[in-house]
Amino acid sequence: MNAIFECNNLKKSFGVNHALAGIDLRVERGRIIGLLGPNGSGKTTLIKLANNLLTPTEGSILIGGKKPGVETKKIVSYLPEKTYLNNWMRVHQIIEFFADFYDDFKPEKAYDMLKRLNIDHRDRLKNLSKGNKEKVQLILVMSREAELYLLDEPIGGVDPAARDYILETIISNYSDNATVIISTHLIADIEKILDDVIFIKEGKVVLTSTVDSIRDEKGKSVDALFREVFKC
Amino acid sequence: MLGKLIKYEIKATSRIFLPLYLVLILFAVINYFMALGSGNFTLPKFITLTLYILILVGMFVVSFIVMLQRFYKNLLSEEGYLMFTLPVQPWKHIICKLIVSSIWTILSVIIAVISILIIALQEVALTDIFNEISKIWSMMYQALGNKIYLYVIQFVTGAIVSLATSTLIIYAAMAIGHLSNNHKILASIGSYLGLYTLSQIVASIIFLLPLFQSQNTHYNINDMNLQLTGNQYANLYINIMGFRQMLPRFMWGAIALSAVFGAAYFIITDQILNKRLNLE
Ligand SMILES: Nc1ncnc2c1ncn2[C@@H]1O[C@H](COP(=O)(O)OP(=O)(O)OP(=O)(O)O)[C@@H](O)[C@H]1O
Ligand SMILES: [Mg+2]
Numbered sequence: 001m002n003a004i005f006e007c008n009n010l011k012k013s014f015g016v017n018h019a020l021a022g023i024d025l026r027v028e029r030g031r032i033i034g035l036l037g038p039n040g041s042g043k044t045t046l047i048k049l050a051n052n053l054l055t056p057t058e059g060s061i062l063i064g065g066k067k068p069g070v071e072t073k074k075i076v077s078y079l080p081e082k083t084y085l086n087n088w089m090r091v092h093q094i095i096e097f098f099a100d101f102y103d104d105f106k107p108e109k110a111y112d113m114l115k116r117l118n119i120d121h122r123d124r125l126k127n128l129s130k131g132n133k134e135k136v137q138l139i140l141v142m143s144r145e146a147e148l149y150l151l152d153e154p155i156g157g158v159d160p161a162a163r164d165y166i167l168e169t170i171i172s173n174y175s176d177n178a179t180v181i182i183s184t185h186l187i188a189d190i191e192k193i194l195d196d197v198i199f200i201k202e203g204k205v206v207l208t209s210t211v212d213s214i215r216d217e218k219g220k221s222v223d224a225l226f227r228e229v230f231k232c
Numbered sequence: 233m234l235g236k237l238i239k240y241e242i243k244a245t246s247r248i249f250l251p252l253y254l255v256l257i258l259f260a261v262i263n264y265f266m267a268l269g270s271g272n273f274t275l276p277k278f279i280t281l282t283l284y285i286l287i288l289v290g291m292f293v294v295s296f297i298v299m300l301q302r303f304y305k306n307l308l309s310e311e312g313y314l315m316f317t318l319p320v321q322p323w324k325h326i327i328c329k330l331i332v333s334s335i336w337t338i339l340s341v342i343i344a345v346i347s348i349l350i351i352a353l354q355e356v357a358l359t360d361i362f363n364e365i366s367k368i369w370s371m372m373y374q375a376l377g378n379k380i381y382l383y384v385i386q387f388v389t390g391a392i393v394s395l396a397t398s399t400l401i402i403y404a405a406m407a408i409g410h411l412s413n414n415h416k417i418l419a420s421i422g423s424y425l426g427l428y429t430l431s432q433i434v435a436s437i438i439f440l441l442p443l444f445q446s447q448n449t450h451y452n453i454n455d456m457n458l459q460l461t462g463n464q465y466a467n468l469y470i471n472i473m474g475f476r477q478m479l480p481r482f483m484w485g486a487i488a489l490s491a492v493f494g495a496a497y498f499i500i501t502d503q504i505l506n507k508r509l510n511l512e
Contacts, residue, residue, distance in 0.1 A: 014413060051317055053511045073319040084314040086306070088244055100236050101318045 002065045004029045004148050004179045005050065009059035012045050012203075019045040021203035022059070029147070030176050032193055034211075034222065035183040037200040038230050043183040044081055046200075047150045051078050063148060074103070077146035081153050083133050087126040091119060091136060098140050110143040113169060117162055131157045138166060142173050149180040155189065167193050191222040199229060233320045237328040242335075244306070245298055249336050252291055253343045259284040260347035267354040284351070288344055295340050299333040303403055308410045312511050322505035326403060326498060334395055382480060390487045397494035401427055404497040407504040431493050438489060 005027035012020040020042045027033060035043050048054045049061050052068035063072040085094065091114065098105045114121055117135050119128070128136065134157045141149065151170075155163045163186075171193050174180055184190055191211060199207040206229065214225055263284050266277045307315055307325055315325060352361065373380050405427055409420025 048511070053313065053316055053509055055507055055509065070319045070321055073317060078317050080313040080317075082310045082313050084310050084312075086244070086311055086314075088247060097240060100240075101233070101320070 003027055003062075004064055005181065006062040006065075007046075007059065008062075010046075010049065010056055010061050011058040012042075012049060012054060013057045019203055020049070023200070023203070023205055025198065025205060025208070027179060027181065029179055031195045032171070032174075032180045033182065034187065034190060034194045034197045035181055035200065036185075036187060036197055036222075036226055041200045042203040043200060044152055045203075047078070047152050047181070047183060048080075050150055051076065075147040077141045077144040077149045079137055079141040079149075079151045079154055081156075083130075083137070085125040085128075085133055085136065087124075089125050090121070091123050091125065091128075092121040094125060094136070094140065095121070095143075098143070102144055104145040106143050106145065109173070110139050113139045113143070116165060131159060131162075134158055135162060135166070142169055145175065145178075147178055149174065149178065151180065151182045151184075153184055154182060155184065155186060160189075163189055187223040187226055188221070194222065197222055199226070201230065233318075234324045234328060237320065237324055238332060241302070241328050241332040245302065245332060245336060248294065248298060249339070252287075252294060253339070256284075256287050256291055256343060256347050257350070259287055260350040263351045264354050267351075284347075288347065291340050291344065295333075295337050298336065299329075299399060300402065300406070302333065303329050304406055307505070308406060308416075308511070310512075312509075316505075316509060316511070322509075323498075323502045325505070326400075326501055329403070330396060330399055333399060334392070337395060379480075386480060386483050386487070390483065390490075393487050393490050393494065397490045397497065400494045400497035400501065401431070404500045407501045411504065411508060411510055413510075427497070435489060435493075439486075 003026045005025065007023045007025040010020055010023040010025075011018070023042075023046065035046070037043055045054065049056055050063060050068060052073070061068060063076060066072050089097070095107055095110050098110075099107050111121065114136075117132075117139070119132055119135060119139075125133070125136070134154075138151075138154050138158075141151065149170075154170075155166055158166060167190060170180060170182075182190060182194075194211045196208065196210050197214070198205060211222060214220060214222055218225060220228075259280065263277075263280050266280050305311060307329070316322070349358070349361065369380075376383065402424065405424035406420045408423035408427075409418075410416050412419035
């Protein structure tokens with residue numbers, strides 16, 4: 001089977017700023033991957049390119065062998081770092097919206113998670129607290145049965161208790177064949193669920209490795225290795 | 233998918249327009265009853281009439297602002313992350329926004345006419361108004377014959393096409409403007425002025441060219457110092473009649489040109505949303 005996510009010499013520049021300076025990557029199915037790097041290293045840019053929200057300056061990006069487009073959007077579940085919730089819907093209305101547009105969306109799952117996280121489905125989106133907005137977006141994304149999940153800083157604004165529950169749902173919700181790519185700075189929190197890590201710096205991949213080999217061969221946690229590699 | 237997009241677009245905008253229509257009709261009814269009272273033009277009458285006019289004007293201002301805001305906010309700002317992640321081709325987003333905003337503009341015109349009729353009712357009966365309209369219609373029918381249907385069709389087509397084109401030029405300007413990294417709004421306004429000027433120049437060239445050609449032949453006739461005989465006068469008259477014959481054709485030409493511009497703006501917008509999306 002082909003790789004679920006593949007980049008070949010992928011470059012993206014904003015004027016003179018080379019946000020991605022030639023990325024080569026191959027991500028297999030059925031993995032949970034941490035996309036790690038300091039601020040401004042290009043994580044968000046890479047994920048946006050995968051969703052066709054930006055267009056490569058050079059090189060290519062392929063999702064399940066296809067260029068980002070309508071077909072790949074059907075199989076990618078994307079959590080942006082931005083809050084995109086509009087100000088007029090209620091929680092249950094945005095659930096209906098997702099169910100309307102995504103064939104793989106499971107409303108039961110969404111209502112279940114809302115209940116666990118104590119969010120009322122009748123609340124207006126604009127009245128939710130910042131953390132609860134993030135939770136709603138994450139619930140929407142995790143209620144799809146997608147082939148690739150791209151999560152850009154999924155737990156940044158969420159309290160630690162909810163974080164554990166969310167990580168649990170990420171692991172339990174996705175099927176064996178699905179891949180999850182998580183970009184985050186909360187490495188210590190998520191490293192226990194990661195299979196692999198990708199370190200990027202100034203738009204280049206500096207390290208790809210399984211978490212096991214970091215622990216076994218280097219005898220370090222991912223968090224410690226990150227602090228060492230990216231020491232300021 | 234287009235149907236679903238339109239459904240949500242109507243949901244998102246109807247909560248602005250429906251109350252507005254209700255308030256406008258309400259104020260028309262209030263004006264109607266105020267006028268029924270005493271015959272004099274009193275201060276309360278003045279105030280309710282002024283408020284009605286403000287709401288009427290406000291309704292069209294709101295239609296315009298909502299048209300801008302739905303495209304900019306829902307597609308080119310944060311909400312764009314949601315909309316462009318949906319498995320939907322970008323052109324469907326453009327068409328959806330265009331259709332729904334046009335529906336509201338047309339509805340606003342209809343509601344405005346109804347509200348004016350309500351106020352007019354204090355002076356004349358509804359049947360009088362309809363009588364008057366049918367009188368005008370039959371007068372025009374006498375003058376123009378069956379062609380009147382052609383003119384009506386032409387007028388309606390022209391109105392719809394120019395509404396669509398003037399919306400699409402704004403979409404194109406916003407799409408071009410959003411390519412700028414720092415001054416999106418300023419760049420959008422600049423793009424609008426640029427597109428508008430360019431279109432005017434192209435339209436002028438296309439329309440003036442045949443005119444210059446016919447003017448040349450006109451000069452030739454003068455140079456030759458032709459004495460017009462009675463017969464030639466008749467010919468000239470026929471030519472003027474011919475121009476009247478030409479008028480619908482000229483109008484269709486103008487509508488077609490407007491449609492071509494609209495298509496060009498649509499293609500520009502679609503290309504940018506497809507290949508150059510630059511969401512912050
Ligand atoms: N729309 C844009 N216009 C111009 N420059 C941009 C744009 N988006 C990102 N950049 C630049 O690209 C580089 C990479 O940014 P990106 O957001 O991908 O980093 P990141 O790894 O996600 O950082 P963080 O951890 O802070 O979220 C940065 O230098 C940023 O300034
Ligand atoms: Mg980022």
